[in-house]
Amino acid sequence: MVLLAPLGRRCGAQVFEPGYLVLGRGDTLRGEVENAFWTDPPKAVRFRPAATAPVVSYRAVQLRAVQLASGRLLRRELLPIDYSASKNPNQMFYGLVIRQRPDSLLADVLVEGPATLLSVVWGQVQHFFVRREQQPYLEMTERRYLDNNGGVVSLRDGNNYQGQLGLYFGDCAAAVAATNQAKFTATDLIGVVQTYNQQCSAVRQPGRRIEVEAPKASRVKLQVGPLLGVRYTSMRLRAAGAPGLEAQTLAGQQLDGRLHLQPGLYFDLLDGGRRLAAHTALYAYRVGRQVEVAAPDGSAQWRGTLDWRATAAVWQVGLRGLLPVGPHYTLLAGAGAEIAQYWAQAARLRYGTGTATTRLATGGVAVLTEQPFQLGFARTKMPYLEVGIRRQRLTALLTGRIYGKQHYYDPLVVAALQNPAGQVYSLGHSYTARTLSAALVLSYQLNRDTDQRK
Known part of the structure; x- marks a missing residue:
């Protein structure tokens, strides 16, 4: 037997809030953007110029940036991402395997400045990307791999983010010191990047931190x-x-x-x-x-x-x-x-x-x-x-x-x-x-x- 039940008024991801889109050709559209509380990079974003206007859906490839009034900023960047990185034992490799390839994604901007920090979650795996002046993006990602030692198989952590950041900011002692204390979280990595911006960058000022307002829509x-x-x-x-x-x-x-x-x-x-x-x-x-x-x-x-x-x-x-x-x-x-x-x-x-x-x-x-x-x-x-x-x-x-x-x-x-x-x-x-x-x-x-x- 069966029955039906409902969804409430905005349960269907129809949470529109003020914001704007920047299209690939450079035009900026201001109005209301549907906040779908994306985890992975969105494949499409829905927009309407006003509350009573028809909704238009834009594919991610048509967009340069998405900004929400609650603070979230997504920007299209060409990033060296390793889609094979995994925490799932059924998808792991034997030995540390890195398979980066460049891809254009709408990534969350966490810090914007001389050193910029971006975040991407793909398949429940967290990726962070950092870039400083005149340098390419550096990817740091959660990853585990299998190690076979004399017939005994064990899981190993392949995320060497502290070693990567230590080399990337090697000429900034303050950033290296912050790296040694940092956990693999957005808050701690923002601290590392801001330390570099404030103490070692050419402008000696912290970058703009993108503060996301505590959502008025519950996470669940x-x-x-x-x-x-x-x-x-x-x-x-x-x-x-x-x-x-x-x-x-x-x-x-x-x-x-x-x-x-x-x-x-x-x-x-x-x-x-x-x-x-x-x-x-x-x-x-x-x-x-x-x-x-x-x-x-x-x-x-x-x-x-x-x-x-x-x-x-x-x-x-x-x-x-x-x-x-x-x-x-x-x-x-x-x-x-x-x-x-x-x-x-x-x-x-x-x-x-x-x-x-x-x-x-x-x-x-x-x-x-x-x-x-x-x-x-x-x-x-x-x-x-x-x-x-x-x-x-x-x-x-x-x-x-x-x-x-x-x-x-x-x-x-x-x-x-x-x-x-x-x-x-x-x-x-x-x-x-x-x-x-x-x-x-x-x-x-x-x-x-x-x-x-x-």
Whole structure:
């Protein structure tokens, strides 16, 4: 089963703030830039001249620089980057391997001055680049490698940033001293670069440090709200065998096939880039109905009823992907697992009025007229799937799930007779069924939008 839930008002990476773009041809566009809280260098940046204007997407290769009012500055630079550097043991080399190649990237500017410091994160690996007057960029990066010493494999740290900086700033004793105390963090490396700028550069002044305002959008963001929808559940019985002495009375019976209200509550935890969300929801709905069943022998006396009704409470856990479309909408798609609990209001198959517990069936055998009906929502490895669209705080989703095939045996109707050792007994009909469930749900974000800039 499935359901839908939402994303809040700005969950889809539609956090616009004042800023500007510098295009490759040199033009500067001022207006609002979408802050997607990039980790890796952005492949595209969305911009609008004003809050009511259409959104235009620029590919990274079209841009020289991006500046946000919160302070972040991205600038296109040709950098010697080693994409093979890794901290993942499954991607490491034996021995220290360096494979730098020049590439043009939108890098974060941390310090701008006689010595400049840039930052790039690629595949969860941190790269820093420093450049001083009349010198090329120096790359420092996290990296590990495998070392095989007599058959014993161990991990080694290949990040020799202190040795690199010691050589690069070798003619500046103050910068070398700062390097010896520096950790591989933005704060400490900014200190090294600023020490050089202030004490050893030609101008003897610190460079401009790019201060990024503490984001008013949380690095991760929780969204909470109610949801209300309608759910359609289908469970149709199908005969699993050939016709018998008495009719296959349950063949083709639809045990629900109606719309039921589905109230609930959802919680979404969005990542910093507002492109993924961990989703959970709690919701409830009713399922099933009472259907009339034909008499096994065609008589009016033994017409039956199948009463199958329950209330379901479902806990849903999954992941959602978010894709902004235009200035106001976000497409959603997700999948996950569900844990359900069912409380039966009725689960009974009966032939006749209930006054008689047995009937004389075809072939002269006596069979019972009533038994429990246990069927529906078989366990399955199939996840629930959902797709939808969001505008501001309101989200509409279509969700669905297919359950495993189940088998049901009805001994109250005679399909065949057996006569082993002179003792006659009857065999009933077999059926299969598969539950399909889908819902159309609206959800609304109640809690405050922490991405909204004031």
